[in-house]
Amino acid sequence: MTTTVSDLRLAAERLRKALAEYESFLSGWQDANEPLSNDDHATPAEPDATMQEVQESGVAVTNDVLERYHAASDAVTGYVQQTRDQTDSDWSEVIAATEPVRKATLAVHAAGYGTHPETGERDYLLPAELCPARRVSMNAGTSPVTFTDRIAQYRAVANRFGIDADVVYHPGSGHGVSPSVAFPETDVTYVDVDVAAMDDLAAAGYAARWADATTYTVGGGADVIILRNAGLVEEAIVERNLRAGGWVFANDHLESARHVAGMGRIELLGVVPDDWPGDTPRIETTDLDPSHIEREGKMSPQSGSTDWEVSPLDLYVFRESTC
Structure with a gap:
């Protein structure tokens, strides 16, 4: 199946929209007065229906971000492979064509990660199920390692x-x-x-x-x-x-x-x-x-x-x- 530049643009736009919805969810999370936490098992001291609804909605939004992320990544992979199949490849053209997708996918790796407002430390700010950055990471929780x-x-x-x-x-x-x-x-x-x-x-x-x-x-x-x-x-x-x-x-x-x-x-x-x-x-x-x-x-x-x-x-x- 051929992947066109139009396919790349569409994949990028869909992922950007999903990320915008995720940002909207984060605002709702904060409005519900849930303290930021990187503890997977953290729960509010007194759970209420509003917070539960926000969290359930957040899981759906996060899953949509990840679905769009993988679709966008697959589109880039397909486009790059087509270039590799050509006799002469202009990689500057590939870079230009895939840039919108790659920028959007890079944003996924930062979604849910940042500076903790209380500790000032850089960390995942939400439970794993609500944190795209944590879910796409191959290294979450790892320290510098040598082999x-x-x-x-x-x-x-x-x-x-x-x-x-x-x-x-x-x-x-x-x-x-x-x-x-x-x-x-x-x-x-x-x-x-x-x-x-x-x-x-x-x-x-x-x-x-x-x-x-x-x-x-x-x-x-x-x-x-x-x-x-x-x-x-x-x-x-x-x-x-x-x-x-x-x-x-x-x-x-x-x-x-x-x-x-x-x-x-x-x-x-x-x-x-x-x-x-x-x-x-x-x-x-x-x-x-x-x-x-x-x-x-x-x-x-x-x-x-x-x-x-x-x-x-x-x-x-x-x-x-x-x-």
Whole structure:
């Protein structure tokens, strides 16, 4: 099914209207004198019919926001895939066409989140069932986290290829900050639509930005871009932010690796298996064929034989060709 620019505009308008109704609900909530709370089990000391009606209405409004959000996201996904199917893709046109939808979806990630009027802390302001931001978050309630296997992969790749990065960019990071451990002397920028996750990282001292990574620009560009379980418009991100001769690390859990492999002037130089014996990850560098990247591990990324089982969590190492 073809997704047109008109479809995108309609999806954006429907989501904006749903968000406007949600804002109206918030006013009704406050008028009912219900104290803001991030406690899922919080209930008024003396429940009354008015508050119950407002809350029931709020659940319906919140559900409508989320339904419109997913429909809008699907429309963008369909439009982007059509572009990927073309021989020559103009990603600036894709960015312009999808901008209204992406702005509206970004607003969903902030709906129900903000500064608590009593504590002054940034947090979810409503019970989970009434808070779109909380319900779309993949990271709600999580703190900054590192993963030893990812750190080992990044370090192994940097050592193997002699990568001395000044700037690392990790879009779609959530609460994951493994790059900061793998590259301790490097400026690492984290960007995600999850406002709570970015607030948590910023409070912990990381360079975190709440934004749509599709249009975010790292000042001066990045030497390394890490795309891990991100599900983003990878081509636009790499085109906008990768410095000449820069590196891209990507797995294929959400098809990031295959999208990067399809870009011009991007070369596949290595693959780090997700599972390896011993302490040091091994890096496959021979007989690599990027056309064989398969999400379910049904094909080897190599044209020849292999003695390891391919996983969508394998790390693919790309570099921009300077030739």
